[in-house]
Amino acid sequence: MRLLVYVMAIIILVVLQLSARHADAHSQSYAYLDFAEDGVTVSGRFQAALRDLDRLYHLDSNGNGTITWGEVRQREAPLAQAALSTLSLKTGSHACNLSPQPILIDSHGGESYLVMPFTADCPPGPAMRLDYSFLAGIDAQHRGLVTVTGTNGSSRNFVVAAGQREITITSSQSGIFTELASFVGHGFHHILIGYDHILFVLTLLIGTAMQQRGGPLRQTFLQTAKVVTAFTLSHSVTLGLAAQGVLMIPVALAESLIAATIAIAAVNNIWPLITARLWLMALGFGLIHGVGFANVLRGLQLPQDNFLLSLLSFNIGVEAGQLAVVAIALPVIAIAARQSLARLAMPAANCAITALALMWLSDRTLGTSLMPF
Numbered sequence: 197m198r199l200l201v202y203v204m205a206i207i208i209l210v211v212l213q214l215s216a217r218h219a220d221a222h223s224q225s226y227a228y229l230d231f232a233e234d235g236v237t238v239s240g241r242f243q244a245a246l247r248d249l250d251r252l253y254h255l256d257s258n259g260n261g262t263i264t265w266g267e268v269r270q271r272e273a274p275l276a277q278a279a280l281s282t283l284s285l286k287t288g289s290h291a292c293n294l295s296p297q298p299i300l301i302d303s304h305g306g307e308s309y310l311v312m313p314f315t316a317d318c319p320p321g322p323a324m325r326l327d328y329s330f331l332a333g334i335d336a337q338h339r340g341l342v343t344v345t346g347t348n349g350s351s352r353n354f355v356v357a358a359g360q361r362e363i364t365i366t367s368s369q370s371g372i373f374t375e376l377a378s379f380v381g382h383g384f385h386h387i388l389i390g391y392d393h394i395l396f397v398l399t400l401l402i403g404t405a406m407q408q409r410g411g412p413l414r415q416t417f418l419q420t421a422k423v424v425t426a427f428t429l430s431h432s433v434t435l436g437l438a439a440q441g442v443l444m445i446p447v448a449l450a451e452s453l454i455a456a457t458i459a460i461a462a463v464n465n466i467w468p469l470i471t472a473r474l475w476l477m478a479l480g481f482g483l484i485h486g487v488g489f490a491n492v493l494r495g496l497q498l499p500q501d502n503f504l505l506s507l508l509s510f511n512i513g514v515e516a517g518q519l520a521v522v523a524i525a526l527p528v529i530a531i532a533a534r535q536s537l538a539r540l541a542m543p544a545a546n547c548a549i550t551a552l553a554l555m556w557l558s559d560r561t562l563g564t565s566l567m568p569f
Contacts, residue, residue, distance in 0.1 A: 225245065225248050225331060225335050225337065225338040225339070226245070226338070226339050226340075226341060227242070227243060227244045227245065227248065227330055227331075227338070227339075227340050227341070228241075228242075228243040228309070228340075228341050228343075229241070229242050229243070229283065229326075229328070229340055229341070229342045229343070230342070230343040230344070230345070231316075231343075231344060231345070232344075232345035232346075233318075233324070233344070233345070233346055237315060237316070237317060237318070238285065238292060238315065238316040238317075238318050239313075239314070239315050239316075240313070240314055240315075240316075241311055241312065241313050241314070242279060242280060242283060242311075242312045242314065243302060243309045243310065243311050243312070244279060244309060244310055244312070244330065245307055245308070245309055245310075246263050246268075246307075246308045246309065246310055247307070248330075248331060248335075248338075249275070249279065249310055250263055251331075251334065251335075252278075252279075252331070252334070253271070253275060253278060255267055255268060255271070255275075257270070263308075265301065268299070268301075268310065272298075272299055273296070275299075275310075276296035276299055276312045276314075277296055279310075279312055279330070280294045280296055280312060280314055282328070282329045282330040282331075282332070283326070283327075283328060283329075283330070284325075284326070284327035284328075284329075285316055285318060285324060285325070285326055286324065286325045286327075287318050287319050287320065287323070287324050287325075288319065288323075290318075290319040292316040292317060292318040292319075292324075293316060293317055294314045294315075294316045295314060295315050295316065296312060296313070296314050297312075297313035297314060297315065298313070299311060299312050299313075300313070322366065323364050323365060323366040324364070324365045324366075325362060325363070325364050325365070326342065326356070326362065326363050326365065327361055327362045328340045328342075328356040328361050328362070328363075329361060332358065332361065335358075336358045337358075337389060338357070338358065339355055339356070339357050339382065339385075340355070340356040340357070341353070341354075341355060342354040342355070342356060342363070344365055352365070353378075353379070353506060354378050355378040355379065355381065355382040357385070360378075360381075363378075376505055376506065376509040377509070379506050379509035379510045379513065380509045380510070380512050380513040380516070381513060382510060382513060383489075383509070383510040383511060383512065383513020383514040383515075383516075383517065384513035384514070384516050384517040385513070385517075386489070386513070386514065386517070387513070387514050387517030387518055387521070388517050388520075388521075390488075392451075392454050392455065392458060392488075392556065393454075393485055393488070393489075393518075394521055395458055395549060395552075395553075396454070396457060396458045396461060396481070396485065397424070397427070397518060397521055397522065397525075398521075398525055398529075398549075399458060399461040399462050399465065399546070399549055400423050400424070400427065400461060400474070400478055401420060401522065401525055401526055401529050401530075402465055402529055402533070402542060402545065402546065403461065403464060403465040403468075403474055404416065404419050404420045404423055404474060405420075405526075405529045405530045405532075405533035406465060406533050406538075406542055407419070407468070407474065408530075409533045409534045409538070413530055413531070416530045417526070417530070419474070419475075420522070420526055420530075422475045423474055423475045423478045424478070424518070424522055425475075426475040426476070426478040426479040426482065427478040427479070427481070427482040427485070428482070428515060428518070429479070429482070430478070430479045430480070430481075430482030430483045430486065431482040431483065431485045431486030431489060432486065432511055432515075433483065433486060434482075434483045434484070434485075434486030434487050434490065435486040435487075435489045435490045435507070435510075435511060435514075436486075436490075436507060436511075437486075437490075438486065438487045438490030438491070439490045439507050440503075443487065443490075445487050447491050448560060448561075450484065450487045450488050450491060451488065451560045452557055452560040452561045453484045454484055454485055454488050455553050455554075455556035455557040455560055456553070456557055457481040457484055457485070458549065458552075458553035458556070459549075459550050459553035459554050459557065460477075460481075461477065461481065462546040462547075462549040462550040462553060463546070463550055464477065465542070465543075465546040466543050466546045466547065466550075489510075489511075489514060
């Protein structure tokens with residue numbers, strides 16, 4: 197049975213290692229593409245983070261670690277042309293010719309973005325195809341968030357990624373299912389690369405397993421179900437409120453609070469203050485994590501006509517990813533917690549989690565760089 201303790205330790209170490217290499221769990225690369233059709237001409241904007249453009253085109257010409265507006269303007273024409281060349285719009289077999297317009301600067305989540313307006317002449321056709329290759333072969337985690345406004349004024353959203361670079365945009369309602377499926381996939385992907393959320397869930401599982409280790413396994417699973425359900429319900433509420441703009445919390449504050457919830461949950465596993473009602477802690481802290489999920493959706497500008505369906509689809513993806521984590525980790529943690537070595541392994545794991553969470557908290561609040569990676 198010691199093998200189970202070792203397996204549990206390996207799982208936790210892997211998550212800690214991944215977490216340490218991604219200290220800002222939501223600094224994943226995103227770009228924004230929005231365009232409107234009027235039957236012949238397409239006008240739109242492509243927004244890419246300066247840090248991503250620098251990876252491709254080395255904007256920091258003097259190598260001082262800072263990209264200035266002057267450095268961008270010096271290369272405005274070739275930069276916009278090169279970036280837009282990673283987008284391909286077609287109607288049928290005919291390609292649309294994209295013409296860049298003067299560039300601008302904007303920000304998303306406190307990060308600077310280059311805004312590249314464009315126009316395109318597209319031959320008439322029943323459907324338009326978008327092939328998106330920005331950062332292809334460089335960053336497999338990159339996502340493009342696409343908003344399309346049709347001739348009737350309604351807008352639709354899509355997510356493009358390395359595994360799904362091409363999307364077909366039609367005027368038929370059947371396209372809605374493709375749109376919603378992309379939100380499910382994006383939510384699932386987001387939880388799997390949201391190492392702080394995964395670590396928080398694992399910390400809750402460890403706490404529940406340690407509290408229930410003297411009873412039957414069935415009781416452990418029931419208590420875990422109560423804790424996970426409380427976390428799911430609470431972060432679903434704040435996800436919805438924040439996505440609709442009812443609840444507004446700055447990204448930096450939300451991410452700092454998420455790091456604090458992990459540290460508090462881990463310390464509670466070492467020196468239990470909340471025991472019989474661990475689900476209450478999951479309920480309260482889930483409200484904070486929901487805001488973190490919502491920050492991902494803000495740049496999508498969810499369409500009002502399909503807002504609830506798009507939001508629900510994203511949340512379904514998040515919950516599916518969370519359940520996958522629980523299904524894999526819970527049996528191992530629950531059984532390993534009953535072994536004699538667990539009395540040393542569990543506190544050691546929680547001390548490591550606490551240390552990592554506190555480093556995250558320092559990085560996100562003070563702007564320090566405590567991570568050795």
